[in-house]
Amino acid sequence: MKTINPLHLIVLLLIILLFLFIQLSGAKDELLQTQETYKETLTLTADLKGLNEIYSDQKGVRKAIEMILKQHALKTANIEQSIGNSSMIISSESMDKTALNSLMSKILNGSYNVHKFTIKRLSDTKANFTMEIKW
Numbered sequence: 001m002k003t004i005n006p007l008h009l010i011v012l013l014l015i016i017l018l019f020l021f022i023q024l025s026g027a028k029d030e031l032l033q034t035q036e037t038y039k040e041t042l043t044l045t046a047d048l049k050g051l052n053e054i055y056s057d058q059k060g061v062r063k064a065i066e067m068i069l070k071q072h073a074l075k076t077a078n079i080e081q082s083i084g085n086s087s088m089i090i091s092s093e094s095m096d097k098t099a100l101n102s103l104m105s106k107i108l109n110g111s112y113n114v115h116k117f118t119i120k121r122l123s124d125t126k127a128n129f130t131m132e133i134k135w
Contacts, residue, residue: 054111058135061112062088065133068110073102087115091130100127107131 055061065088069079077099082089095103100119107114116132 055113056135061133061135064110065090065107065112068103068106071102071106073099077103079103087132087134089130089132093128094122094126095129097125097127100129107133 062083065081068074069081069090077092077095079090079092079095081091113134114131115134116130118130120128122128
């Protein structure tokens with residue numbers, strides 16, 4: 001009966017150890033990539049939560065828009081406002097361009113979800129506009 005050569009066993013064990021070492025290093029790399037992806041996901045989740053709090057705050061959006069519309073420059077603009085369950089529509093049939101510029105600078109620099117927006121020029125100094133803000 002033949003006996004197993006101990007050198008063959010040692011070579012076989014070394015090959016198995018080398019294979020396991022390669023597999024372990026690949027698993028470590030995958031773990032590091034997964035950890036980085038997890039950290040990116042956490043920061044993205046925090047950012048999205050903050051944006052959701054800003055854009056979905058119905059009372060805050062209403063209050064801020066009403067404060068904008070109460071400004072002295074917008075008193076003579078005859079701005080009509082209708083409030084629904086999920087949106088607010090602001091419109092004016094004839095608005096002075098300085099009042100329109102003031103309103104647009106306040107709305108577009110704020111954090112509002114402007115869903116629909118149309119402006120039609122009536123003359124050099126007057127314009128017609130409609131804007132829908134959703135929350």
